[in-house]
Amino acid sequence: MRDRETQERYGPDVSRRSFLKGSGVAVAATAIATAAEEALAQDKKAASAASSSKAQDVELTINGEVHKLKLEPRVTLLDAIRNDCHLTGCKEVCTTKNCGACTVMIDGKAVYACTRLAIAEQGKKITTVEALSAGGKVDPVIPCFIKHDATQCGYCTPGFVVATRAFLNEHPKATLEEIQKGLGGNLCRCGTYDGVAKCALELAKGGA
Numbered sequence: 001m002r003d004r005e006t007q008e009r010y011g012p013d014v015s016r017r018s019f020l021k022g023s024g025v026a027v028a029a030t031a032i033a034t035a036a037e038e039a040l041a042q043d044k045k046a047a048s049a050a051s052s053s054k055a056q057d058v059e060l061t062i063n064g065e066v067h068k069l070k071l072e073p074r075v076t077l078l079d080a081i082r083n084d085c086h087l088t089g090c091k092e093v094c095t096t097k098n099c100g101a102c103t104v105m106i107d108g109k110a111v112y113a114c115t116r117l118a119i120a121e122q123g124k125k126i127t128t129v130e131a132l133s134a135g136g137k138v139d140p141v142i143p144c145f146i147k148h149d150a151t152q153c154g155y156c157t158p159g160f161v162v163a164t165r166a167f168l169n170e171h172p173k174a175t176l177e178e179i180q181k182g183l184g185g186n187l188c189r190c191g192t193y194d195g196v197a198k199c200a201l202e203l204a205k206g207g208a
């Protein structure tokens, strides 16, 4: 069921081929190429900064708030969020891009924060689980998790909640099969998969 690399994350039924079949092929292809070049340039910049061990000024925009930090380039996004921004919803479990406990959204996409460098995520919109219940406004994913008993020890839960929200944003009418595949990048040792899938399905049926 898990298909981590092809998920990048969450496009269970949107293949590159079907995407390119759409009407704006040329425009889309140009946009993809530009985005890829920009990502490469950013990676190179981050890699070059990472070769230094000196703390540097790093600005992260998390849940709409700008955090001005001094971080060594080797600091992961997860560590920066937890240790420097004191947002401890996302969890550190495997640190190897395998479990999803560290899931946050970057520019709306669910990503593993444990294997990204904080310095490389400047200028992006980072969203943690805390944002899903901020200001007294609770994202429907949260009560739906409770309703379907989709949590036991709760360690995987914040990551699953963020992953579910990101997935439903992209696939508001997802089927059960798509949900199972789309959320396959998150693991739960307590086995709450059934509840998580029921929750996502209920929200998808209601238009997420």
Ligand code: FES
Pocket (backbone or CB within 6 Å): 091, 092, 093, 094, 095, 096, 097, 098, 099, 100, 101, 102, 103, 112, 113, 114, 115
């Ligand atoms: S802690 Fe990041 S994927 Fe497990």
Ligand code: FES
Pocket (backbone or CB within 6 Å): 150, 151, 152, 153, 154, 155, 156, 157, 187, 188, 189, 190, 191, 192
């Ligand atoms: S609820 Fe325990 S790991 Fe998922």
